[in-house]
Amino acid sequence: MKQINRIKLGLAVCTILLTGCTGIIAPKEVSTVQKKGATEFTAMANAKVYEELDFTNTADYKAVSRGFIATWPDDQILDANGNVVWDFKQWDFLGEPNEKIAPDTVNPSLWRQSQLNRKHGLFEVVPGIYQVRGFDLSQMTFIRGEKGWIVMDPCVTVEVAKASYKLVKDHLEDLPITGVIVTHSHVDHFGGIKGVVTKEDLEKGKVVFIAPEHFFEESVSENLMAGNAMSRRATYMYGNLIPKNEQGSVGGGLGQTTSIGEITILEPTHKVIEDGQVITVDGLDLTFLEANGTEAPAELVYYIEKYKALCPAEVVNHTLHNLSTLRGAQTRDALKWSKVIDKMLKTYGEKAEIMFAPHHWPTWGNEEIVQHLEGQRDAYKFIHDQALRLANQGYGPIEIAEKIKLPAKIGNEFYNRGYYGTVNHGSKAVYDKYFGAWWNGRPSNLYKLPTVEAATRYVEYMGGEDKVLKMAKKSFDNGDYRWVVEVLNHVVYANPENKQARYLEADAMEQLGYQSESGTWRAYFLTGAQELRNGVVVAPAPNTASKDMVEALPMTNLMDYLAVLINSEKATDLDLIINVKLTDVNENYSMTLKNSVLNSYEGLNKSANTTLKIKRETLNKIILGETTLTEEIKLGSANVENLEGLNSFLGSLEKPDFWFNLVEPIKSK
Numbered sequence: 001m002k003q004i005n006r007i008k009l010g011l012a013v014c015t016i017l018l019t020g021c022t023g024i025i026a027p028k029e030v031s032t033v034q035k036k037g038a039t040e041f042t043a044m045a046n047a048k049v050y051e052e053l054d055f056t057n058t059a060d061y062k063a064v065s066r067g068f069i070a071t072w073p074d075d076q077i078l079d080a081n082g083n084v085v086w087d088f089k090q091w092d093f094l095g096e097p098n099e100k101i102a103p104d105t106v107n108p109s110l111w112r113q114s115q116l117n118r119k120h121g122l123f124e125v126v127p128g129i130y131q132v133r134g135f136d137l138s139q140m141t142f143i144r145g146e147k148g149w150i151v152m153d154p155c156v157t158v159e160v161a162k163a164s165y166k167l168v169k170d171h172l173e174d175l176p177i178t179g180v181i182v183t184h185s186h187v188d189h190f191g192g193i194k195g196v197v198t199k200e201d202l203e204k205g206k207v208v209f210i211a212p213e214h215f216f217e218e219s220v221s222e223n224l225m226a227g228n229a230m231s232r233r234a235t236y237m238y239g240n241l242i243p244k245n246e247q248g249s250v251g252g253g254l255g256q257t258t259s260i261g262e263i264t265i266l267e268p269t270h271k272v273i274e275d276g277q278v279i280t281v282d283g284l285d286l287t288f289l290e291a292n293g294t295e296a297p298a299e300l301v302y303y304i305e306k307y308k309a310l311c312p313a314e315v316v317n318h319t320l321h322n323l324s325t326l327r328g329a330q331t332r333d334a335l336k337w338s339k340v341i342d343k344m345l346k347t348y349g350e351k352a353e354i355m356f357a358p359h360h361w362p363t364w365g366n367e368e369i370v371q372h373l374e375g376q377r378d379a380y381k382f383i384h385d386q387a388l389r390l391a392n393q394g395y396g397p398i399e400i401a402e403k404i405k406l407p408a409k410i411g412n413e414f415y416n417r418g419y420y421g422t423v424n425h426g427s428k429a430v431y432d433k434y435f436g437a438w439w440n441g442r443p444s445n446l447y448k449l450p451t452v453e454a455a456t457r458y459v460e461y462m463g464g465e466d467k468v469l470k471m472a473k474k475s476f477d478n479g480d481y482r483w484v485v486e487v488l489n490h491v492v493y494a495n496p497e498n499k500q501a502r503y504l505e506a507d508a509m510e511q512l513g514y515q516s517e518s519g520t521w522r523a524y525f526l527t528g529a530q531e532l533r534n535g536v537v538v539a540p541a542p543n544t545a546s547k548d549m550v551e552a553l554p555m556t557n558l559m560d561y562l563a564v565l566i567n568s569e570k571a572t573d574l575d576l577i578i579n580v581k582l583t584d585v586n587e588n589y590s591m592t593l594k595n596s597v598l599n600s601y602e603g604l605n606k607s608a609n610t611t612l613k614i615k616r617e618t619l620n621k622i623i624l625g626e627t628t629l630t631e632e633i634k635l636g637s638a639n640v641e642n643l644e645g646l647n648s649f650l651g652s653l654e655k656p657d658f659w660f661n662l663v664e665p666i667k668s669k
Contacts, residue, residue: 033503033533035247035510038104041479042511049108049517053412060318060414061097064119064361069130070171071121077135077163077259085159085261086135090244091118091251103246105514110522113319113419114251116361122167125362126307126354130172132164137255138188138358140164141311142172143179143304145282150179152311153358154192157261161192177201179281182211183313183358184296185218187263188255194264194548202269208281211268212292212300219265219298220552224561226328228656234327236662239523241539242530249526253319253419253519254359263546272300275343289347291315294337297330301340303348310352310369315340316376318360318414322421323383324429326520331433334384334426341377349373375410382406383423387430396440397431418518452665455493465491469500476508484508492532496664505663506532528663536659550620555582555589558623559600562653568596571652576645579608584615593649610645614638 038046077086094100094115102111120134125141133139140161141152149168154161165177177197182190190211201207235241238257239249251257270279272288279286284306291299295314303310314321315337323332355369356362363369383404390400401424410416411423418424431437439445448454462468468491476484488505491498506529513525531537576593581604590605591598614629618637621627632638640646660666 033506035529036507037247038514039479039511041481042514043104045515046102046104046107053109053414053417055108055112057414058098060116060361063363064097064116066361066364067124067130069122069124070167072135072163072167077159079159079261083260085157086163086259088120088134091256093245094118094250105247106250107515107517107522109414109417109517110250110253110419110519112414113253113417114256114519116318117251117253117256119361122164122171123361125356126309129304129307129309129354129356130168131356131362132167133361134256135164136160136188136192136259137252137257139255140192141356141358142168143284144173145178145284147282148175148178149173150181150281150284151177151196152181153183153189154180154196155259156188156191156263157259158192158195158264159261160259161195165196177207179208180210181281181286181302182209182215182268183301183311184212184291184299185215186296186314187219188258189314189358190215190219190265191263192261193266194262197266199266202266208270208279209266209268210270210272210279210281210286210288210300212290212298213271213273214292214298215271216265216267216552217298217554218296220549220554221557224553224557225564228658229660230328232658232660232662236524236527237326237520239519239527241537242523242526247514247526249519249523251519252523254317254321264548265552266548267552272302275347289340289343291340293333294340295321295332301344303352308351308353310344310348310355312341312344312355312357312373314358316344316355316357316373317420319419320376320379320416320421320423320426322429323380323426324432326425326524331429331437333433334380334430338377338381338384341373341380345370345373345377372415375413375416378410379406379416380426382410383426384430387427388434391431391435394441396442397428397437398440400431401425401427420518420520422518422521452493455490458490459494462487462490465495465498465501469498469504472501472504476504479511481508481511485512492664502532502664506530531661532663536661538659547620547624550623553623555580555587555616556600556602559589559591559598562591563598563600565653565655566593566596566598567652567654570654571596574648574652576610576649577605577608578646578649579604579611581611581613582616582619583613584617587616591649593652609642610649611641612638612646613640 072088075087075089076084079085097115097119102108118134123131123133125131128144130142131139136155138153138155140154143150143152155164180193180197197207202209238252242248272290275289277288279288284304286302286304288300288302291301291313299313299315301311301313301315323334349370352369353366354362354364355372363372386404387400390403404423404427405411406416406423459465459468468487472484472488485505485508488501491501492505509525509532510529513522513529516522516525571593574593578591580589588604589600589602590608591600614632615637618632622629622632629638633640
C-alpha cells in the first residue's frame with residue numbers, strides 16, 4: 001500500500017486479505033543467529049508419537065497415489081514474466097509418502113501429512129472425475145460433462161489454474177470449460193478463475209458459474225476491516241518467513257503453502273440458496289446442500305448421482321480444521337459444523353461411493369466414507385459439547401483446552417489429527433463463541449495491567465532478570481519449554497534488549513515448534529523464534545488487492561474501512577461533511593467526520609463542505625497504487641471543492657504498520 005500523507009490519498013488504504021488461508025509473501029531469509037537441533041526431550045517426544053498412532057496403516061499412502069496419470073513437466077510453474085508462482089522442488093526434502101522417516105526436528109505425524117500433501121499431479125478419481133493436486137494449497141477438480149469440463153475450485157492464482165487445465169487437456173481431452181463450481185468464499189477456491197474462463201464466457205451463457213449464496217459479497221469483503229493484523233499474523237501461520245526444510249516449514253497441514261500469482265474473481269450466474277437445489281450443468285445434474293457459516297460464511301456441498309460422488313467442500317478434510325484461525329478471523333460455529341456433516345450423512349450416507357474435496361485426497365467406498373463423516377462430525381461435536389460442559393462448571397478457556405482430548409477411537413484417526421486446526425485451540429474457540437475470548441469470568445482478570453507494565457512488575461517480583469534467566473535455564477534443561485516461553489516472555493517485554501532472554505526463549509519456542517503436530521503451530525513457533533533471534537526482517541508485504549478485487553469492492557465497504565484508519569487524536573477538532581461523486585458509474589456517497597468518528601452514507605449530503613468528483617475507474621487505480629489523487633487532480637480527472645477540508649480528512653488517516661512486533665513490545669510511534 002502507498003504511504004498515506006495528506007493529498008497523496010492512498011484511498012489505497014485497503015490491502016485486502018480475503019481468505020481463511022492466504023498470507024502470500026516472498027521472504028528475505030536472514031539467519032544471523034543459527035537455528036538449533038532437537039534436544040533429547042524433543043527427540044523423545046517425537047519418537048513417542050510412533051507409539052501413539054498406527055503408522056502401519058498405509059491406506060492414505062495408497063489413496064494419495066491412486067489414479068496417477070501425469071504431473072507438470074517442469075520443477076516450477078512460472079508467470080508470463082518468468083516469476084516463480086509454484087515451486088515443486090522446495091518440498092523435495094520430504095521424500096515420497098512413507099519413504100523417509102521423520103527427523104528429530106519434526107513431529108512424525110506432521111511429517112507423514114506433509115509427505116502426503118506433497119504428492120502432485122493429475123489423478124483419476126473415477127472415470128469422469130479428475131483432480132490436479134499438489135499445485136497449490138487447494139486443488140482443482142475436473143468433471144466430465146456432455147460437451148466439456150466442469151471445473152471446481154480453480155485454486156489461488158490464474159497461473160496455477162492455467163497449468164492445471166493444460167495438464168488435463170494434454171493428458172485427457174482438450175475440451176472447453178462448460179461450468180465452474182466454487183465451493184466457498186476463500187480465495188484459494190476462486191482466485192484462479194480467470195485462468196480457465198472469462199467474464200464474457202459467463203455473460204454469453206457459454207459457462208455456468210455456481211457458488212453459494214452471498215459468495216461474491218463475502219469473498220470481496222471478508223477480513224477487510226482487520227486485514228492488516230490478520231495479514232501480519234498470516235505470515236507467521238503459513239511459515240512465509242522461514243525456510244522450507246527440516247528445521248523450518250514442512251507444510252501447512254491443509255496443504256503445503258499458497259501459490260504466488262494473479263488473483264481474480266467473477267460474479268456467479270447461479271447461487272445455491274437451499275438444500276436439495278438441483279442445477280444441471282452440461283447435461284450433469286448436481287444436487288446441493290447449503291453449508292453457510294461452517295468453515296466459511298458462504299459454503300456449499302453437493303452430490304453427483306451419476307458418479308455416486310459426494311463433495312463436502314472444506315467441511316470435511318483429512319485433518320481437523322480451524323474453529324478459530326491463528327491468523328485471526330471470526331470464530332466458527334462448531335455445532336453447526338457438526339450438524340452440516342450430519343446432514344450429509346442423512347442425505348447421502350447410504351449411497352455415496354466416492355468423496356472428493358478441494359483439499360487432500362479422495363475417499364473411496366461407502367463404508368469408509370460413512371466412517372470418515374461420522375468420525376469428523378463427532379470430533380467437532382465432542383469439542384463443542386465438552387468445552388461447554390467444562391465452561392458451565394466454571395473453567396476458563398486455557399483450563400478447558402488442557403482437559404479436552406478426543407476419544408481414541410476418533411482422535412487417533414489420521415483425518416482427525418490436528419495438522420491445521422487443533423483440539424486445543426478449537427476448544428478455546430468454542431468458549432470464545434459463547435462467552436468471548438478476552439475474559440474467563442474471574443474478577444482478578446477483569447482489569448489486568450497492559451503487557452509491558454505487567455512484565456516489568458513480574459520481573460521485579462521474581463528477583464530481577466538475571467535470577468529469572470538462571471531459573472529459566474534450569475527449566476529448559478529439564479525440557480519444560482512451555483514454562484520457559486511464558487516466563488521469559490515477561491523478561492523480553494520488560495527489556496527487549498536482553499539478548500540472553502531473547503535467545504533462550506527462542507530456543508524453547510523452537511523446541512515447541514519441532515514437537516508440534518500442527519503445521520500452523522510449528523510455523524508460528526519457529527517464526528517467533530526467528531524474530532526473537534534476528535528481529536523483524538521487513539519483506540514485501542502480502543497484497544491480494546488485485547484489479548478484480550478492487551473493482552468488486554463496494555464503495556460502502558471502502559468507506560467503512562476508512563473509518564477504521566481514523567486517528568482519534570488527530571481528528572478531535574474536525575467537523576467535516578464530504579460528498580463523493582463517482583461520475584462514471586453515477587453513484588453518490590457522503591461521509592461525516594465528527595467526534596473522531598467517520599460515518600458514511602449512500603447519497604449526497606446537502607450540507608457538505610467538501611466534495612470529491614472522480615471516476616470509480618480512477619479511484620480503483622489510486623487504490624491499486626497506479627496513480628495518486630494529486631496526479632489525477634493535476635490531470636483534471638479528479639476535482640476537489642475545498643481542498644483544505646479534504647486535506648484535513650486525509651491527515652487524520654493513519655496507515656497501520658504491517659511489520660508490527662509479535663514477540664516483543666509494539667514500538668510506539
